[in-house]
Amino acid sequence: MTAVKPILLAEDNPRDAELALAAMEAEHISDKVVLCHDGAEVLDYLYCRGQFKSRLKGNPAVVFLDLKMPKVNGLEVLRTIKTDVNLRPIPVVMLTSSREERDLAESYALGANAYVVKPVEFHKFLSAVKELGTFWGVINEPPPENCRSTH
Amino acid sequence: MESASNHHSQAPSLATEEPVPSSSVHASSSSLYRAPIAWFYRLTIEQRVLAGFSLVFVGILIVSVVSYSHMKILLANRGLDGRSQELIQLLNNIDVAMSEAEDTHRRYLVTGEASYLEAYKQVVKQKPTFNESLNDLIRESPEHQQRAGLLDRMMDRQLNAESKAIAKFQEGGFRAVKKMAFEGAGKRELGVIHKIIGEMDLHERQAVSRRVVESSAGTKTTIVLLGIGALLQLVLLAWVYYLIRHDITERRRVAGELQRRGELLESANKELEAFSYSVSHDLRAPLRHIDGYAALLRKAVEQSLNDKAARYLQTISDSAKQMGQLIDDLLVFSRMGRQEMLHTTVNLDQLIKNILSDLRLDLQGREISWTIAALPEVQGDPAMLRQVFMNLIANAVKFTSTRPIATIEIGVEHPSSTEIVLFVRDNGVGFDMQYAPKLFGVFQRLHRVDEFEGTGIGLANVRRIIHRHGGRTWAEGVPDKGATFYVLLPTRRRDS
Numbered sequence: 001m002t003a004v005k006p007i008l009l010a011e012d013n014p015r016d017a018e019l020a021l022a023a024m025e026a027e028h029i030s031d032k033v034v035l036c037h038d039g040a041e042v043l044d045y046l047y048c049r050g051q052f053k054s055r056l057k058g059n060p061a062v063v064f065l066d067l068k069m070p071k072v073n074g075l076e077v078l079r080t081i082k083t084d085v086n087l088r089p090i091p092v093v094m095l096t097s098s099r100e101e102r103d104l105a106e107s108y109a110l111g112a113n114a115y116v117v118k119p120v121e122f123h124k125f126l127s128a129v130k131e132l133g134t135f136w137g138v139i140n141e142p143p144p145e146n147c148r149s150t151h
Numbered sequence: 152m153e154s155a156s157n158h159h160s161q162a163p164s165l166a167t168e169e170p171v172p173s174s175s176v177h178a179s180s181s182s183l184y185r186a187p188i189a190w191f192y193r194l195t196i197e198q199r200v201l202a203g204f205s206l207v208f209v210g211i212l213i214v215s216v217v218s219y220s221h222m223k224i225l226l227a228n229r230g231l232d233g234r235s236q237e238l239i240q241l242l243n244n245i246d247v248a249m250s251e252a253e254d255t256h257r258r259y260l261v262t263g264e265a266s267y268l269e270a271y272k273q274v275v276k277q278k279p280t281f282n283e284s285l286n287d288l289i290r291e292s293p294e295h296q297q298r299a300g301l302l303d304r305m306m307d308r309q310l311n312a313e314s315k316a317i318a319k320f321q322e323g324g325f326r327a328v329k330k331m332a333f334e335g336a337g338k339r340e341l342g343v344i345h346k347i348i349g350e351m352d353l354h355e356r357q358a359v360s361r362r363v364v365e366s367s368a369g370t371k372t373t374i375v376l377l378g379i380g381a382l383l384q385l386v387l388l389a390w391v392y393y394l395i396r397h398d399i400t401e402r403r404r405v406a407g408e409l410q411r412r413g414e415l416l417e418s419a420n421k422e423l424e425a426f427s428y429s430v431s432h433d434l435r436a437p438l439r440h441i442d443g444y445a446a447l448l449r450k451a452v453e454q455s456l457n458d459k460a461a462r463y464l465q466t467i468s469d470s471a472k473q474m475g476q477l478i479d480d481l482l483v484f485s486r487m488g489r490q491e492m493l494h495t496t497v498n499l500d501q502l503i504k505n506i507l508s509d510l511r512l513d514l515q516g517r518e519i520s521w522t523i524a525a526l527p528e529v530q531g532d533p534a535m536l537r538q539v540f541m542n543l544i545a546n547a548v549k550f551t552s553t554r555p556i557a558t559i560e561i562g563v564e565h566p567s568s569t570e571i572v573l574f575v576r577d578n579g580v581g582f583d584m585q586y587a588p589k590l591f592g593v594f595q596r597l598h599r600v601d602e603f604e605g606t607g608i609g610l611a612n613v614r615r616i617i618h619r620h621g622g623r624t625w626a627e628g629v630p631d632k633g634a635t636f637y638v639l640l641p642t643r644r645r646d647s
Binding site: 019022067097126 | 428431432433435436438439440442443444445446447468471472475479482486
């Protein structure tokens with residue numbers, strides 16, 4: 001297992017971000033989390049540009065993607081990831097407040113790997129984030145880095 | 152169209168309701184005058200157009216009948232005129248022939264020339280033909296028949312007398328018939344014959360001129376009648392045209408108005424959708440934060456937290472959760488109104504079975520006696536109908552929770568060919584019938600939150616779904632005895 005693969009968390013709301021981080025802290029995986037504040041930052045990270053120009057190469061273990069974000073929204077980010085052969089293997093989990101059917105349908109149509117509605121109750125939110133972080137960041141075996149060379 | 156005709160039908164009835172300060176005679180006469188108009192305004196446009204066309208048809212029929220009968224009279228008169236001409240001609244021929252008989256027999260008597268006798272015999276030979284023709288022409292006129300009989304006799308007598316005279320001449324020569332030769336043997340009869348023929352001729356000529364007057368008068372009347380008929384039909388057709396045109400204009404206007412409203416409604420719906428989408432997204436986030444930070448705060452100050460402070464924090468959390476539930480319920484409710492509806496056959500037996508199996512966790516530790524009748528198949532949206540019965544059954548379970556043994560009955564009432572009434576009956580806490588109208592309202596609750604939980608949206612959803620299916624909902628209840636919730640569904644599909 002490659003222990004250094006980070007978890008990319010896209011969350012424009014600092015409170016939601018803080019709560020998510022607090023949840024992951026309890027599982028001691030918060031140090032693996034890279035926080036992006038909008039869709040553009042996520043794309044910058046994935047394509048190693050802008051403020052992430054000098055980051056270590058390699059895809060994240062998973063992307064937790066909020067739907068409603070400034071600049072580039074979650075669905076647009078998802079579409080970019082899933083249409084890029086190098087990025088397509090990255091698991092993407094939609095983590096959002098919306099339970100709207102069209103959001104669900106569109107996310108899965110674009111190739112989301114999971115769709116999680118953020119529960120209002122904190123203890124449910126806590127356990128959801130914990131489970132997600134543990135599953136995708138620890139239990140799940142991420143796609144091998146060389147799979148992009150199949151292109 | 153319907154609304155337009157209703158509008159018309161109301162106008163006269165409103166007018167009759169106005170207090171008219173006049174004598175009763177006047178009032179009754181005006182109501183007599185108004186009755187047919189009111190009756191007319193009550194007709195639909197189709198009936199009015201039909202009435203117009205029927206009147207035109209009747210007009211055409213009347214004009215046709217009148218023209219036909221007049222034509223018939225004209226033709227009959229023409230036939231009669233022909234006969235009259237023939238008769239007049241014949242009478243003239245008879246007159247001439249009889250005069251000739253008189254003339255030739257006298258010449259023969261005087262001269263004894265055989266050619267005169269031959270000419271006379273020619274007339275005698277013709278006589279039966281004359282008679283036959285005459286009888287044929289006057290078959291239908293008794294007056295003429297009488298005269299013809301006399302004429303016939305007179306002709307016979309004249310010819311007899313003359314024949315006798317000729318016979319006498321052949322026996323005794325000129326001397327024997329000298330007197331007759333000068334006077335004529337049938338002179339007297341010939342005079343009568345002239346007179347009779349003159350009478351018959353006059354009579355026939357009078358009949359002819361009478362018919363001419365009659366025909367021309369009839370023709371004039373018919374022309375006037377045809378003119379009036381054509382004019383009336385034109386007026387009627389113009390009226391029908393006006394009716395149809397007016398109706399078409401009205402329909403176009405209504406269609407335009409409908410389209411405009413449809414567009415407005417659509418844009419309003421879109422706005423509503425955007426609104427509820429934003430509610431779904433943005434309203435939940437702060438709630439999550441309230442609950443989340445309350446939890447973090449509890450964790451941060453765990454050591455120094457006294458009972459009171461712990462309860463405050465708990466209340467903050469509970470309120471946030473409750474509001475989250477309310478938002479969720481409202482979103483479901485709003486979605487229920489907008490969602491596309493399916494129309495398939497729904498097996499209610501299976502539906503209820505599934506619901507009960509889904510509810511089994513809630514039913515643990517409860518003693519409930521279920522009575523579930525065999526339920527029919529209905530037409531509708533399976534997911535929506537599932538929500539209806541889920542709500543009704545969950546309610547029944549919830550409001551019987553205070554009973555040691557709950558009884559819940561699901562059944563059918565008065566199934567008919569057009570509709571079906573389903574009910575869910577329980578022996579729970581029931582309700583006072585004076586609050587029945589409030590039951591199906593959004594966020595209406597008849598019980599305090601600490602008695603029975605819930606946001607008060609379930610029955611509002613039930614009603615909305617059933618309305619979209621073209622049905623109705625109502626409830627009956629007795630406080631502390633139980634309640635029955637009814638759902639009426641049309642058995643035929645109706646587009647919502």
